[in-house]
Amino acid sequence: MIPRILLVDDEPAFRTLCAQWLEAEGYEVKDCADLNGLRDQLQQFDADLVLLDLSLPPHFDPHHTLAALPQFIDRPVIILTGHGERELALEALRQGAWDFLAKPIDPDMLAVVVRRALTKHQLVRELNSLKQRRQPPLASLIGASPSMENIRALVQRIAPTDVRVLVTGPSGTGKEVISRAIHDLSQRARGPFISVHCGAIPAELLESELFGHTRGAFTGADKARDGLLKLADGGTLFLDEIGDMPLAMQVKLLRVLQEGSYYPVGGRSLETIDVRVISATNADLPEKVKRGEFREDLYYRIKGVTIETRPLDERPEDIPLLVSHFLELQARGQPPLRPDTEAFNWFIHRRWPGNVRELKSALDSVAAIARGGVIRLEDIALLYPDAKPGPAQAAAGDSLEAQVRALEIALITEALARHDNNRTHAAQALGLSRQGLLKKIERYGL
Structure with a gap:
């Protein structure tokens, strides 16, 4: 992607000239004249870097700009200063700005400083991404309560096994986070983690989403397509809100869990898979079983070990x-x-x-x-x-x-x-x- 730069300065002639310099270096540039314009532009233009003059209308007070600076330092900010503003520029650095340039701006120096700032910012983002990937799986299970301590202990015990897991509890309590932690601690961690929300996919499409289909299996199936079960092969399939799965699909899922095989929609060749199934629900499945809304045999197949999350x-x-x-x-x-x-x-x-x-x-x-x-x-x-x-x-x-x-x-x-x-x-x-x-x-x- 072409790096995006937002230039904030009250002098139209300077903005035009500076934009020409930066565009010649291959950047995409937008400009505005004041802090309100900066806020508006950032909502529409996801800038990778901001060039910010200290003296802006309507106050033309550098201290006013400095006070607003913390709003914008989630990306590199290079301060543009006038004569006698060196101390204010240093204060901007202490508040998180990347660098400053004194006017009149030298185009070569501008190019160097901008390039270094963008490179450093990209390295920081990549480093943070690597840190998150190397983060111990249990680190995602945040909490000091006894219930969270119990969940962490249980996750550690069951993750290395292939036992099926049912995570229950109210919506928003982190059931998928727990399921991902189990996957990341398991022998399948190098395999895929495939998540499917059983209640968000229309009943008539859920079978095709899970099992895939052959070409011509139904109107609009102009080519064969693998389902989520096939994509999860060798890894973990997370069935979120399994309590909302239609009864007809429950029968077909039960066969997969019993035999480890299935037929794609419209297919005659049996597909075999090796997946670990983790299910989650905010429903009372035993009560749904009593009402005939959930199959008892499927319930005991997915139940395995039950982890219950508690409301906040x-x-x-x-x-x-x-x-x-x-x-x-x-x-x-x-x-x-x-x-x-x-x-x-x-x-x-x-x-x-x-x-x-x-x-x-x-x-x-x-x-x-x-x-x-x-x-x-x-x-x-x-x-x-x-x-x-x-x-x-x-x-x-x-x-x-x-x-x-x-x-x-x-x-x-x-x-x-x-x-x-x-x-x-x-x-x-x-x-x-x-x-x-x-x-x-x-x-x-x-």
Whole structure:
């Protein structure tokens, strides 16, 4: 892809000339005259790099631009400075800008600095991608609650085997994350992990999606196509929301699980496969069996080992760790946003009926409008009117032990974030000895 550059400067003649220089180097360039234009352009133009003048209308105040800088440093920002603005340019570097160039701009120097910034940014993204790929599979199972500790222990035990697994629990509690962790720890980790949502595919198409079809098997089948079972051969097939699978398909799936073979739609040649099946559902399958909505024989075939996920309201001590985890993912190699204490308390004690999925969505939304590297309660209140300042309130029904555990984890997590993970300074801020803090970190798995 052609690298994209966004040029922000209030001088039209300079923008035109600078754009010509950059386009001659092979870049795609858009320009605008002020910070509002920068925000608008970034919504439409996914720039790889921003060239940003410090003195912009309507204020022509470099400090105003500096205050807005943290909004844009998820990509390289090169500051353009005028005469006498060197100290401000250095302050911009301290706030996360990549480099600065003094006007009048030398086109050769501009080309070198831009090329180096884009190259470094690409290397950082590739490094982060490699780190994520090398991350231990259990690292994706975030939480310090007893239920999450039990899930991690069970995943470690069953992953090396080929036992079938049924993951149950409310929507948004991480059933697919658990299933991927099992796959990644198994002997099949080098094979594919194929996910199919049984309730999202129309009943008349689900058979073809799973089993594939031959050419001419039905109207529109102008060529043969492998199904998801074939694609999963040698790996793991994840059947999400299996409770929504039509009864007719349940019969056909049962044969696959019993015999390890199937016929593609319209085919006469038997296909054999070697897959591990992991299923997930938010439904009460035994109750569906009683009502005749789910086959009993299939239920016992997929059941194997059952892992039950718990709603987030029942494990508030996991929320601080999830908040930190999702903010780290959003940072993309830059310093992550951190919630202040009031914001942390709001995240911990608010009800999350959509569970982890809803929490992540809320963090994504709030992070988009936060300023200065910190998420504050007033940022949250712009999107969630129930976010009011005041003392943290315990969630109804939480035991005293769960409340204390959640509060300690929140305070420790916030202190570590505030002190750049320096445990000595965090311990001092919390009024603990360093050894006392280390013991709590170990106890909570932080």
